[in-house]
Amino acid sequence: MKETPSLRERKKAETRKRISDHGSMLFYERGFDEVTIGEIAEAADVSKVTVFNYFPRKEDIFFDRIPELVDLVTETVRGRRPGEPVLSALRDMLVRHAREGHPLGGIDDRFVHFFRVVIGSAALRARAREIADELEAVLAALIDESGEGLPGRLTAAMLVGAFRSAYLTAAARQLAGERAAGVLADHVAAVDLAFEVLERGLAGT
Amino acid sequence: MKETPSLRERKKAETRKRISDHGSMLFYERGFDEVTIGEIAEAADVSKVTVFNYFPRKEDIFFDRIPELVDLVTETVRGRRPGEPVLSALRDMLVRHAREGHPLGGIDDRFVHFFRVVIGSAALRARAREIADELEAVLAALIDESGEGLPGRLTAAMLVGAFRSAYLTAAARQLAGERAAGVLADHVAAVDLAFEVLERGLAGT
């Protein structure tokens, strides 16, 4: 799969990373809205146009790893053990990532700063909601194609809604000063509850 | 409650309405992003600054009736018949409004144009998501205060997610050319299914 990291590709990846890294660093220091594209370009030693070349919108510089998140969900569903229900595969994945403090899981002391930046910017909050929508659509399609007979749209909407709510609650508590360790237990419980409700509710369909 | 529609108040209300009406009209004609605040000000025969005086953000000119929506939900929950479960009151209200083609219900031939404008503008879509979030928060608080022992956040998140999904599906079909009458039946079915799943799932809590 990964065989030709041709020089061109490597340089591109490196430039992209440099922009994203310098951008994120500035955002962490001063907040999303207080940093201009020009400053990022300068910090990354790149022209302003090049920034837009890699990131069509400013928000994408910060939310750089979303594609990985979509892939993660897709792989979780498509690559589940034969016979395992979609929902149980998703539940396991989500709980595991939270427990391991995986970057995309979100429950970890390091991510307080990440949350602070997002909460502090209307543009980033808006983009985050948009991303949740995209995830919901992907998930709905995956559920439909899984052949378990679940109503994809409804299931995805409820699941994304519930998880997002739990995630935000956990983030708010961490922002309020609680340590990740303390928040984690409740968060896992909230996720478990969400899946229980969903599974029980869908059982009679 | 409503006793003093003093001249001053009436004029304010009238100015507000004039701005919102002219604005909406222009949006319907040409799309949200293609209309500037300046044009709206001119059409409403008001200064540009006055527009911002009444509507802090451009999007609010179009989504003018959201406060009514929040009130509607609040009254539905608080004013339900004694002993009636929150969820059943909400379900009745939502189905009734859809059936009656209520402006805030959304299933009516007239609203195709409304949808088109929203779908056509990233800013309006973003604001719509934000509004859903606000509604979710209000609903969560209402459910918590209802004393039925339901988990407010989770219930609200799932309900708003499910309804929004159904609503958007119905809107998309109307946009694709189907008549409201045809879409209505499926939409009501989708809402009913959502409530069934939710109620059954929550039953064991």
Added chain:
DNA sequence: GCGAAAACTATACCCGACTAAATTTTGAGT
């Protein structure tokens, strides 16, 4: 090496949402 394609740079520009401050109008109460 060489020509073509891709990536990058410099630069200038647009655009329209939103703001600040000072001034004028207008309705309310006496």
Added chain:
DNA sequence: ACTCAAAATTTAGTCGGGTATAGTTTTCGC
């Protein structure tokens, strides 16, 4: 009538994301 405070207006901006263009450097495939 007359005064006062709220509301509306005028004027004069700022600000930064995003774009368009045209030219320069770098990498690739051969």
